[in-house]
Amino acid sequence: MARVKLPPSIGQRRLGAELRRMRERAELSATRAGELFGATQSRISNIEAGGYAVSAERVRALARLYDCADEQFIEALARMTGGRTRGWWEEYREILPSDALDLAELEHHAETLRIASALHIPGLLQTREHARAVMNDAVPSMTSEEVEHRVSHRLKRQSTVHGEPPTPLTVIIHEAALRMGFGGPSVSGRQLRRLIDQGEETHLNMLVIPFGAGAFPSAGHGIVQFCAENARLDTIQLDTDHGSVFLDGETQLSKYRMVLDRMEACALNPSQSRDLIVRIQREM
Incomplete structure (x- = not known):
């Protein structure tokens, strides 16, 4: 054959x-x-x-x-010529869109990660229940089998930040994402509890932008910065309704690094962020 x-x-x-x-x-x-x-x-x-x-x-x-x-x-x-072996994500090649495989590969090879999200808990930090609830709300609707493939892929991606050694991760989350309530109070409550626990991990820097911070740049979509060993090889991912968009032009990288810097400046420090997540979780 x-x-x-x-x-x-x-x-x-x-x-x-x-x-x-x-x-x-x-x-x-x-x-x-x-x-x-x-x-x-x-x-x-x-x-x-x-x-x-x-x-x-x-x-x-x-x-x-x-x-x-x-x-x-x-x-x-x-x-880059020698170490880019085909990884676990290849088992999803005939199942998921190619950008899902690209995302997993970029995460796997990144030296550090920086993620900003206004309305969703980043996939690398989601519980299984939360991920399933998000997938069930997707448009167009997916079959139960498609949902489970997506959830499985998302959970395997989490080995990037929970493996040995873990990839350092900075997450900037808006308070709106913490209050969206995907899956109902019990699912949301467990998701927030997971965030509180994850916030204690030394390689994970979790920052929350509270409602009181007012306007901030690029509120309409999620942004991920995959930081390479050489900054010229960084990649930016924009999370859109039609899938992931990957950017690597010099001007694009400069713009979105600045956007993420400004978003970090709007956020509470890690201790204050944890306190806010705890308060919201108790309200569930």
Whole structure:
């Protein structure tokens, strides 16, 4: 039986995109780059699309060809060629949309995470019951089997922040998300109790924006910053009604880092945030 070739992972696509940006900054066409590199234009294009595996040495060679002098950035790219193995999320490839797999991969490889959410408890911190209640309210509606696949995937993603070693996580949650009441009082109460317990973990920095803080930037959608070992390789995810949108342009990264900084500035400190969560939980 012929082996089915998997589509490029988001890590492979990002590596290719960075090589393309490097080439464009050098003002070389793909055809000219291929001539200088001893490859065809189609080979260069396939590398840049993430469809052709490239070794660490070839990444370094392309960087020299493109006159890139940022050694730390080049080495971070070189490391992306070897460590991006297919993970547990591949078992969901024929079950869930591709952006769900991309999300799990980005979380798995992130050095640190920063998440902001106004109306939902972030998926990495949800209980099974809460996650199921959220999925049951999705539009369009999902079958019970689809819901359980989504819930299973979400809970497996949580190994990122609860595994060994855990990925450091900063979560910025608005008070509205704490009071939404998904699943009713008992489910919401247990979810808030989980947040209180998680807030005690040293790798998790939980910050709450209270209603009294007033307006704050980007209140309409969730934002995740996946922090790489080199800041130029960070990724931003926007959580929308039609799925995840991933951004990695320099201007986009700069904008959303600033948005998240401003949201953090609006939030209570961790101790005050915990006190507010406890108060809301007692009101359930």
